[in-house]
Amino acid sequence: xxxxxxxxxxxxxxxxxxxxxxxxxxxxxxxxxxxxxxxxxxxxxxxxxxxxxxxxxxxxxxxxxxxxxxxxxxxxxxxxxxxxxxxxxxxxxxxxxxxxxxxxxxxxxxxxxxxxxxxxxxxxxxxxxxxxxxxxxxxxxxxxxxxxxxxxxxxxxxxxxxxxxxxxxxxxxxxxxxxxxxxxxxxxxxxxxxxxxxxxxxxxxxxxxxxxxxxxxxxxxxxxxxxxxxxxxxxxxxxxxxxxxxxxxxxxxxxxxxxxxxxxxxxxxxxxxxxxxxxxxxxxxxxxxxxxx
Amino acid sequence: xxxxxxxxxxxxxxxxxxxxxxxxxxxxxxxxxxxxxxxxxxxxxxxxxxxxxxxxxxxxxxxxxxxxxxxxxxxxxxxxxxxxxxxxxxxxxxxxxxxxxxxxxxxxxxxxxxxxxxxxxxxxxxxxxxxxxxxxxxxxxxxxxxxxxxxxxxxxxxxxxxxxxxxxxxxxxxxxxxxxxxxxxxxxxxxxxxxxxxxxxxxxxxxxxxxxxxxxxxxxxxxxxxxxxxxxxxxxxxxxxxxxxxxxxxxxxxxxxxxxxxxxxxxxxxxxxxxxxxxxxxxxxxxxxxxxx
Numbered sequence: 367x368x369x370x371x372x373x374x375x376x377x378x379x380x381x382x383x384x385x386x387x388x389x390x391x392x393x394x395x396x397x398x399x400x401x402x403x404x405x406x407x408x409x410x411x412x413x414x415x416x417x418x419x420x421x422x423x424x425x426x427x428x429x430x431x432x433x434x435x436x437x438x439x440x441x442x443x444x445x446x447x448x449x450x451x452x453x454x455x456x457x458x459x460x461x462x463x464x465x466x467x468x469x470x471x472x473x474x475x476x477x478x479x480x481x482x483x484x485x486x487x488x489x490x491x492x493x494x495x496x497x498x499x500x501x502x503x504x505x506x507x508x509x510x511x512x513x514x515x516x517x518x519x520x521x522x523x524x525x526x527x528x529x530x531x532x533x534x535x536x537x538x539x540x541x542x543x544x545x546x547x548x549x550x551x552x553x554x555x556x557x558x559x560x561x562x563x564x565x566x567x568x569x570x571x572x573x574x575x576x577x578x579x580x581x582x583x584x585x586x587x588x589x590x591x592x593x594x595x596x597x598x599x600x601x602x603x604x605x606x607x608x609x610x611x612x613x614x615x616x617x618x619x620x621x622x623x624x625x626x627x628x629x630x631x632x633x634x635x636x637x638x639x640x641x642x643x644x645x646x647x648x649x650x651x652x653x654x655x656x657x658x659x
Numbered sequence: 660x661x662x663x664x665x666x667x668x669x670x671x672x673x674x675x676x677x678x679x680x681x682x683x684x685x686x687x688x689x690x691x692x693x694x695x696x697x698x699x700x701x702x703x704x705x706x707x708x709x710x711x712x713x714x715x716x717x718x719x720x721x722x723x724x725x726x727x728x729x730x731x732x733x734x735x736x737x738x739x740x741x742x743x744x745x746x747x748x749x750x751x752x753x754x755x756x757x758x759x760x761x762x763x764x765x766x767x768x769x770x771x772x773x774x775x776x777x778x779x780x781x782x783x784x785x786x787x788x789x790x791x792x793x794x795x796x797x798x799x800x801x802x803x804x805x806x807x808x809x810x811x812x813x814x815x816x817x818x819x820x821x822x823x824x825x826x827x828x829x830x831x832x833x834x835x836x837x838x839x840x841x842x843x844x845x846x847x848x849x850x851x852x853x854x855x856x857x858x859x860x861x862x863x864x865x866x867x868x869x870x871x872x873x874x875x876x877x878x879x880x881x882x883x884x885x886x887x888x889x890x891x892x893x894x895x896x897x898x899x900x901x902x903x904x905x906x907x908x909x910x911x912x913x914x915x916x917x918x919x920x921x922x923x924x925x926x927x928x929x930x931x932x933x934x935x936x937x938x939x940x941x942x943x944x945x946x947x948x949x950x951x952x
Contacts, residue, residue: 493786
């Protein structure tokens with residue numbers, strides 16, 4: 367059994383991005399600039415945003431954090447987005463989710479111009495993903511594909527079972543794993559809350575991707591010997607062993623499942639660290655296209 | 660066993676569209692206008708286009724057919740599309756595929772503005788489909804969903820197997836059948852050329868959708884008793900029994916499979932007749948949004 371080390375891989379990719387950035391700058395390109403909008407003071411969101419800003423600084427990207435009060439109107443937020451859309455100095459723009467009730471996530475995402483949508487959430491970018499056209503792949507799908515690639519896990523002709531049909535993980539992963547591609551060509555089964563016989567289905571899977579947000583859902587008797595297990599779950603549970611008072615739990619009962627696997631991602635330290643790397647890659651890509659205009 | 664009668668259902672829907680159109684006109688709306696561009700003289704394409712134009716006439720839609728020589732450049736074609744994009748008198752625009760080699764399908768599809776893309780092929784509309792947002796659903800997926808709905812076939816919690824991962828049928832169907840919706844909520848497995856054990860998989864399916872373009876691929880021993888079988892295949896094969904010298908063959912060996920099914924679509928007369936109905940529905944929808952602007 368081999369543990370898939372997302373931290374090590376993400377560090378490796380960060381080095382590649384730094385190299386790529388240097389070449390771009392040497393060729394006359396400008397420093398990529400990511401703008402992050404955050405609304406309100408949710409602790410989790412604040413942490414995620416500060417990780418993103420830190421990662422930008424570490425790699426030499428320019429970054430701007432725009433903080434709004436949680437009472438901001440939808441109209442004000444959309445106006446700000448439109449302003450940044452037009453600002454040639456900003457390459458990538460993301461609005462941290464979730465948003466307060468008075469604001470529609472969909473409207474916000476559709477207002478960001480696809481060229482700056484480094485989160486890969488805009489319907490145009492999702493449509494391009496489905497069609498296999500060049501696009502900004504969103505963070506988690508990107509991270510999973512990259513981990514499978516760098517651990518040289520064979521996916522062609524394999525039975526891949528995905529648990530969870532969310533718009534940002536399960537459904538796009540089902541498309542990506544089945545399409546004609548180096549990582550892909552799997553026979554994919556997408557399971558969800560209405561699936562009646564999950565255990566029967568996962569037991570036949572060569573690759574299982576769990577994105578339910580249901581801590582320790584996947585137990586040893588769901589998994590066949592030699593399976594590859596990718597755990598996307600990140601639920602915060604209380605803990606008296608950490609300074610923060612909580613820790614992250616995955617969707618996989620790691621200790622008992624790991625023994626049966628050929629490869630498995632831990633939580634934390636698996637898919638999680640990959641998501642920021644995807645954002646950096648997309649921001650550099652945006653800066654390059656912006657430069658070519 | 661019940662044969663799913665696509666002709667009857669499509670006639671039923673045409674009547675509904677006519678009613679809906681009358682209400683729209685009575686409320687001050689204008690006659691919907693579909694423009695179809697065809698390049699070259701491929702017999703199949705000419706037949707499809709003339710069916711579309713005829714259907715428009717029959718329902719009282721305005722239609723325009725623009726015929727280009729097969730030697731037209733990509734630039735000329737894109738210019739024409741841009742001109743029609745701006746023409747408020749045209750509600751829906753489609754370019755009949757396939758196109759000659761010198762023209763990129765992708766460029767053509769991406770040039771049609773999403774608001775007039777009544778074929779539902781634009782990446783933005785496909786992304787909206789994946790996200791469950793209002794969009795123009797493309798012809799074949801629309802037709803299949805509608806047949807399942809009108810024959811009151813239960814899909815929730817069922818095992819649905821889709822054969823074929825094309826961008827216009829298999830992949831979007833896999834998304835639609837698994838999403839949270841009246842027709843949907845199935846556990847979907849998407850199979851394709853790299854799938855190793857197709858027969859083993861289809862034998863467990865409650866619903867099988869075959870979109871391979873491989874005549875009579877699905878035989879009786881692939882299907883369990885009581886399954887629902889939807890045949891999307893339409894391959895032209897030579898025939899000395901028809902005036903035209905050819906007939907359509909589906910992907911299902913109908914005579915032997917039908918006996919085992921609870922519901923089955925024939926070819927022709929199953930999914931096929933539904934595709935034009937989808938185009939008419941989308942064109943009326945486009946005219947309505949155009950009217951509201």
